[in-house]
Amino acid sequence: MGYLDDAHEATMRRLSLIPSEQFDQLVVYALGDTRPVWRALVGMPGDLTQHTGQIAYLRGMFTGMGWRRRAGWA
Secondary structure, eight states: OHHHHHHHHHHHHHHHTSOGGGGGSEEEOGGGOEEEHHHHHHHHHHHHHHHHHHHHHHHHHHHTSOSOOSTTOO
């Protein structure tokens, strides 16, 4: 939990340094998609969650445990 708290604090510190008008600036996001900074920031947690799930799924497929790690769930 300490790491999570530190990461949150560092993120909030960094975001507070961005001028409010910069949130509307267009940036290139994944696969060449152009979107405002605020929308890119909003999308990142969802992307991270999806990729984490994909990695867990692949790990389970390669280890033969399926995507669920509980005993008795194959």
